[in-house]
Amino acid sequence: MSRATGPESGDAGRSTAPVVERQFVADRGDERLRLDQAVMRHLADEPGVSRTRVQRWLDAGLISVNGREGRRASSSLRQGDEVVVTLPTPRVRRVHAPEALDVPVLYEDEWLVVVNKPAGMVAHPTGRLQSGTLFNALLHKARDWEDATARPGLVHRLDRDTSGVLLVAKSRSVHARAARLLATDHASKTYLAVVIGKPPEDATITYPLGKIGERPPQVGVVDEGWPSITYVQRLRSTWPMPDGLALLECTLGTGRLHQIRAHLLAAGWPIAGDPIYRSAKAEAKLPPMTKAQVDALDGQALHAWRLVMPHPMTGELLDVTAPIPARLQALGVNPGGTWDASVARPRPATTPHA
Known part of the structure; x- marks a missing residue:
């Protein structure tokens, strides 16, 4: 049984979206089930219902048994118990606007597109930034x-x-397989860092590595942090590199948040401009x-x-x-000369540094 209720007409400024309650009376089939399992059984027609979601509803006080909230997911029901589930209002999905921004395409077929993200461009819209992003x-382009x-x-x-190669899928199924x-x-994935x-x-x-800051998000070396591996090879540290700088090829063994940036700082070789x-x-x-x-x-000298x-x-x-962006070529990162970018290869390094 479901029931929709809404705010009174005089409640100006509040949402007019109805609050949906799902009610059921526990029957013999619920007697051997946990509460979360019973809720899933009776709400099987609700899109996306899962034990994790039911647990969140319990934690938020959205499920009551015989008028009382706060029951544990593992608690049991008796035949005749009345259960009320107040379904949370679904989030309104933002509609992002297509924008004709200059993003070079490096590769494209019917399933994938690989782009060269410019430095300074945010990859995906956030709460504060809804335009001008790669998305x-x-x-x-879609x-x-x-x-x-x-x-x-x-x-x-x-x-x-960070500029460079970024892989994009054209459908959810391709996205899942690529990920x-x-x-x-x-x-x-190989990066170049000055x-x-x-x-x-x-x-x-x-x-x-583990989180050590939230605004902005920041990670650092933490004893009980995520296992993280970055392979590093020095490609150049002399002319035409400016004195005191070096060019590194970094290959990811793991893919943690800000991994290369945090690892290089911890190792004693911070990325220029970070x-x-x-x-x-x-x-x-x-x-x-x-x-x-x-x-x-303007930002770290890091290129995917x-x-x-x-x-x-x-x-x-x-x-x-x-291609190497002009901002890095000005620091001596050039695919010509003694280093040919076309023959560099990601490879495991040999000297441990931890």
Whole structure:
């Protein structure tokens, strides 16, 4: 049984959305079930009902038995018990506007699109930022896709000031398959980072990471943190790199929030221009000219350079690289000269650094 109730007409300013109550009387089939199981049994027609969701309803006091709230999910029912479930008002899904923003496409087929996200662009709308994001740009591009019902889904994220390769699925089913593949050893993501200091030729950074700040979100080395692995190889530390800087190739062994930025800071080689994971001590050692170049950076000198993985639908190897942006080329990151970006490969490092 369901019943809809709403606010009185004189309650100005309140939501007019009805509050839906689902009621049932426990029968013989409920006597051997937990309360959460019984609720799921009687509300099986409700979209998305699950034990986790029922537990949240219990915690929020939205389920009462014989007029009393606060029952545990594991408690049992007796035949004849009256159960009332107050279904929470569903969230209103925001409708994001398509926008014609300049986002270069590196690869595209009927299932996927790989883009080169510019530095300074937020990947997905947030509560405060609803326009100018990569997702807004993808919604505009989706107008030209063959499937008119296709909706872009970001398979992974990049920080606002990190540029480079970002994988996007054109449907939920492709998104799920791509995300599973990306989490396996069959896929690798390689980044280029300009750092301050003198890193070794190669290193494996294994500091455990955990959240140490919320606004803005920040992670750091925490004893009981998430196991985290970053493989690092030094590509250049001399001219044309400015004095005191080095170019690193970083390959992810795990994919934690801000992993590369936090790992490099903890190892003693902070990324140049990083507004959060910075070291005043390291910056103070830079020559004045190099310090001026680092200060001129708008965000961290980090670029998602290469993505290698099996195609989630065809199984063929997908190998995509993103051109080096001008802001990093000005720091000596150039695919020409003694370092050829076309032959660099993600590889495990040999020297532990933890």
